Amino acid sequence: MVVKLCKKIDNPxxxxxxxxxxxxxGSVLVFTGIxxxxxxxxxxxLKLHYEAHEELAEKVLRRIVExxxxxxxxxxxxxxxxxxxxxxxxxxFFVAVLSKxxxxxxxxxxxxxxxxKKEAPIWKKEYTTKGAYWV
Amino acid sequence: MRIxxxxxxxxxxxxxxxxxxxxxxxxxxxxxxxxxxxxxxGFSERVYKEGSLxxxxxxxxxxxxxxxxxxxRTFVRKGDTVDIMPPPSGG
Numbered sequence: 241m242v243v244k245l246c247k248k249i250d251n252p253x254x255x256x257x258x259x260x261x262x263x264x265x266g267s268v269l270v271f272t273g274i275x276x277x278x279x280x281x282x283x284x285x286l287k288l289h290y291e292a293h294e295e296l297a298e299k300v301l302r303r304i305v306e307x308x309x310x311x312x313x314x315x316x317x318x319x320x321x322x323x324x325x326x327x328x329x330x331x332x333f334f335v336a337v338l339s340k341x342x343x344x345x346x347x348x349x350x351x352x353x354x355x356x357k358k359e360a361p362i363w364k365k366e367y368t369t370k371g372a373y374w375v
Numbered sequence: 376m377r378i379x380x381x382x383x384x385x386x387x388x389x390x391x392x393x394x395x396x397x398x399x400x401x402x403x404x405x406x407x408x409x410x411x412x413x414x415x416x417g418f419s420e421r422v423y424k425e426g427s428l429x430x431x432x433x434x435x436x437x438x439x440x441x442x443x444x445x446x447x448r449t450f451v452r453k454g455d456t457v458d459i460m461p462p463p464s465g466g
Binding site: 290 | 384433435438440445464465466
């Protein structure tokens with residue numbers, strides 16, 4: 241399991257490639273969240289700023305992943321989340337789920353992504369051509 | 376005794392403070408929240424009012440999350456750090 245808050249999510253594919261795949265793994269599912277070019281206010285996004293309570297966020301992410309691994313019998317999970325400034329198109333959230341079959345992988349991936357968004361103490365502020373606001 | 380309280384994200388901006396010290400004798404978390412309500416403008420409409428925590432607000436003591444159900448029976452002690460956070464919006 242890899243759980244990390246990063247200033248830059250550089251090449252998550254390489255990290256995924258290098259992870260050892262247990263013999264029983266037959267499914268690798270990935271969610272990649274990137275910065276959208278149009279903001280909530282309809283303006284063009286200039287940047288996002290991610291703030292986190294880092295110590296607590298890593299603890300929460302770890303708990304979410306451990307619970308999903310147990311619940312769906314996942315073989316391995318990678319969760320990377322951005323902190324700091326992000327530009328349009330940049331990867332800000334990366335989740336990879338390795339499992340024996342795709343069914344439990346799909347469920348585990350959805351649950352991890354949804355729970356991280358709802359439970360981890362991470363916040364983003366959007367700066368657009370029309371203004372700046374916390375999302 | 377003194378308790379350190381820190382605020383994050385939008386809450387820090389709206390309340391206009393990132394960190395504040397609260398003096399209290401052996402106290403429950405609820406008493407700390409009530410004191411903050413009287414000291415900080417906007418606190419009661421954004422965080423805690425009349426015994427209830429606003430939806431989605433996170434509170435931790437020394438990096439341990441406290442559930443809304445635990446508020447009444449959670450004590451804070453000398454040197455504790457209480458973090459008050461807005462609803463998550465990561466991803």
